[in-house]
Amino acid sequence: MLFHVDPLAAEPIFEQIAFQVKGAVARGEMKPGDRLPSVRDLARTLAVNPNTVVKAYDVLTAEGVIVRRQGAGCFVTGAETTLGDAAREKRLAALVERTVTEAYHLGYGPAEVKEALTRALKEVRFPKAARGRSRRSS
Amino acid sequence: MLFHVDPLAAEPIFEQIAFQVKGAVARGEMKPGDRLPSVRDLARTLAVNPNTVVKAYDVLTAEGVIVRRQGAGCFVTGAETTLGDAAREKRLAALVERTVTEAYHLGYGPAEVKEALTRALKEVRFPKAARGRSRRSS
Amino acid sequence: MLFHVDPLAAEPIFEQIAFQVKGAVARGEMKPGDRLPSVRDLARTLAVNPNTVVKAYDVLTAEGVIVRRQGAGCFVTGAETTLGDAAREKRLAALVERTVTEAYHLGYGPAEVKEALTRALKEVRFPKAARGRSRRSS
Amino acid sequence: MLFHVDPLAAEPIFEQIAFQVKGAVARGEMKPGDRLPSVRDLARTLAVNPNTVVKAYDVLTAEGVIVRRQGAGCFVTGAETTLGDAAREKRLAALVERTVTEAYHLGYGPAEVKEALTRALKEVRFPKAARGRSRRSS
DNA sequence: GTGGTCTAGACCACA
DNA sequence: GTGGTCTAGACCACG
Structure with missing residues (x-):
């Protein structure tokens, strides 16, 4: 997966990242169990602060799109939405x-x-x- | 037209107002040439800061949905856009x-x-x- | 409402804050529409970094317990859970x-x-x- | 006893293991004196790092749920606690x-x-x- | 190595 | 004034 961000766009960087992950999952480019780039790697690649990537992953975690496991990395979940x-x-x-x-x-x-x-x-x-x-x- | 804002919504109030105007125009509830409530009136009705209404009208003006006419108020222009x-x-x-x-x-x-x-x-x-x-x- | 944190506890500070808010709401000490202390105020009171309070409020926002409105503050929602x-x-x-x-x-x-x-x-x-x-x- | 871990869960693996042991003891599926699987065996079975199993057993030992006997393995002690x-x-x-x-x-x-x-x-x-x-x- | 937490401090947007 | 975003960098916990 290739991600990219536009630091000048109106949309916050963390949302750009989160949405790109969602898009990759929706298009089947990433499947349940697949590992996402590590926070540090992606931050380096995108030339943004690691905390910004963390925030993007936070959003995805809250929505149930990914899970994060300490020491292991971040993974796409197969879980469906938990919303009513x-x-x-x-x-x-x-x-x-x-x-x-x-x-x-x-x-x-x-x-x-x-x-x-x-x-x-x-x-x-x-x-x-x-x-x-x-x-x-x- | 009746507008309303939800003070317990995450969306900024100015966006709520702007989107309601757009929706009203799209649904044909407001037509080109119709006059919008004055900033002061709407601010009083919605119990919000007048500056918030001004900002909403600014956004609509920037998108070409309404025009301000000095001393006369704001008017719906119809569904125009200035984008290429x-x-x-x-x-x-x-x-x-x-x-x-x-x-x-x-x-x-x-x-x-x-x-x-x-x-x-x-x-x-x-x-x-x-x-x-x-x-x-x- | 009075909040307090123990920086030496195993439980992260942001979780301590979030849980105390949840408890206050559950006990009826805070009701829908009530405003929470501002991020800066609470951070000062608890002698923690504002970002820590932000994270606590993030959690509460994600769970639908509160809403945050730029420029206005954070408020207890009356909304029920959106979980299925x-x-x-x-x-x-x-x-x-x-x-x-x-x-x-x-x-x-x-x-x-x-x-x-x-x-x-x-x-x-x-x-x-x-x-x-x-x-x-x- | 059959243990299992969910690699797509947010809970750390060592906690999953420790809690399953506690649950098995509480449900009477393991009784005082029963021997737990060896660290190496369990690590192989669960396909996890042996250090992770060690950490789980450490936690259980600290809580008094199991005891390690040199060269013999780990054994359930029964529902004791060292707390006041x-x-x-x-x-x-x-x-x-x-x-x-x-x-x-x-x-x-x-x-x-x-x-x-x-x-x-x-x-x-x-x-x-x-x-x-x-x-x-x- | 991975993610998790916390601090410190800048600058912007909303009301 | 409020919250929102982003940066920078420390230290800890998991595998």
């Missing part, structure tokens, strides 16, 4: 509403938004298992 | 990628994301005019 | 199993453990609302 | 308070916590001998 259904749906609705509203103000029409979504969905390696509307067991 | 095509495309792709990646980690599958998007698109009053891929003339 | 049922039950079972096992090795019998639990439960101000086995809506 | 009464009481109170506070924030009510405790107590094989509040003579 209500919280999950609320979150998805907020994400989608944000996207649609911004797209509107960017001058896009519904077809274009759908098309962009379809394109983005193709990048993601969803589990083959059928998923109902209800939350995956955790 | 490349920037627009990039922004849309980023929004959609964010949504898809987060949805993946929430345990949703592609069908559910599409469904949520379709639902959200129905709330928005897109202009009837056909829109090409290129930005509307401004 | 499975995760909640697993967590409770782990807590109780830990307690029972340790109590056994401390030489306590079942009656004494139950008694200690009853005593501890009396300190907590549970909501009057009936709670079923299923998760509170969020 | 005050320390024991304090420890139990802390364990129970932790459980109750966390349970509150998980959204559980007093009845559910008691029920969970009762269920957990059933798994443990307490000695038939009556136990007073004071520590068993050692």
